[in-house]
Amino acid sequence: MRKQIAAANWKMNLTKPQAEQLLNMLLDQAPELTGSQEVVLAVPFPYLMWVMERISGRSGYRVAAQNCHHKVAGAFTGEVSAPMLASLGVSDCVLGHSERREYQQESDSLLAEKVDRCLEVGLRPIFCCGEPLSIREAEGQNDHVGGQIRAGLFHLTADAITKVVIAYEPIWAIGTGRTASADQAQEMHAHIRSVLADQYGDVVAASISILYGGSVKASNATELFGLPDVDGGLVGGASLQADEFVQIIRSLA
Ligand code: PEP
Numbered sequence: 001m002r003k004q005i006a007a008a009n010w011k012m013n014l015t016k017p018q019a020e021q022l023l024n025m026l027l028d029q030a031p032e033l034t035g036s037q038e039v040v041l042a043v044p045f046p047y048l049m050w051v052m053e054r055i056s057g058r059s060g061y062r063v064a065a066q067n068c069h070h071k072v073a074g075a076f077t078g079e080v081s082a083p084m085l086a087s088l089g090v091s092d093c094v095l096g097h098s099e100r101r102e103y104q105q106e107s108d109s110l111l112a113e114k115v116d117r118c119l120e121v122g123l124r125p126i127f128c129c130g131e132p133l134s135i136r137e138a139e140g141q142n143d144h145v146g147g148q149i150r151a152g153l154f155h156l157t158a159d160a161i162t163k164v165v166i167a168y169e170p171i172w173a174i175g176t177g178r179t180a181s182a183d184q185a186q187e188m189h190a191h192i193r194s195v196l197a198d199q200y201g202d203v204v205a206a207s208i209s210i211l212y213g214g215s216v217k218a219s220n221a222t223e224l225f226g227l228p229d230v231d232g233g234l235v236g237g238a239s240l241q242a243d244e245f246v247q248i249i250r251s252l253a
Pocket of ligand 1: 009011169173174175176177213214215216234235236237238
């Protein structure tokens with residue numbers, strides 16, 4: 001059975017005292033998870049070790065980096081490699097968030113390299129995809145997202161791609177308060193699964209968790225996570241409020 005995942009993306013928010021306050025509140029209220037549920041906290045690099053220590057012993061709770069470099073090591077001042085993250089015990093790495101695709105010009109081919117660097121050291125990539133508003137308005141979203149998945153992931157073997165989590169995040173819904181409707185989310189998630197099935201077969205496609213991201217909050221999480229092809233969410237703004245994120249965790253199927 002594929003995992004149902006509530007992933008928090010703190011982005012570049014929270015000083016250490018603020019992060020401590022949030023994490024304390026979150027861990028005070030956070031529910032125990034079933035064997036098929038996970039919570040992933042994607043936190044800024046300086047907080048990785050500390051958050052890992054704080055969640056240790058909590059079954060199903062994991063920590064993610066928000067990015068890594070596409071090379072193993074070398075003269076890349078200011079960068080962080082996948083082997084460094086793995087050597088700390090980090091389990092997951094968000095790749096290809098639309099903010100990085102836009103502000104750091106991350107291309108599909110660069111992301112394919114980052115996916116490889118993560119898998120080589122046992123880090124689970126959370127591979128983000130999603131279309132801008134102009135493409136949605138021109139009804140090109142299926143081709144756009146299918147293209148991102150093919151370019152970023154289809155060099156992988158069937159075994160390797162089962163180690164990836166996909167996050168569909170329509171750019172027009174990120175941080176805007178505008179959520180994809182249940183129909184829009186289900187339609188795209190089913191499309192992504194069919195793209196995966198065409199390449200890898202139904203069994204592999206059915207085993208991959210596909211998260212929805214874009215203004216997920218406590219008030220819409222139950223509906224979204226109840227959709228047949230939505231396996232949880234990647235949550236930005238609402239993950240910065242402990243009570244909201246706890247409700248989102250409780251909404252996991
Ligand atoms: C995100 O950052 O991945 C995201 C979905 O943000 P928000 O929930 O704030 O829309």
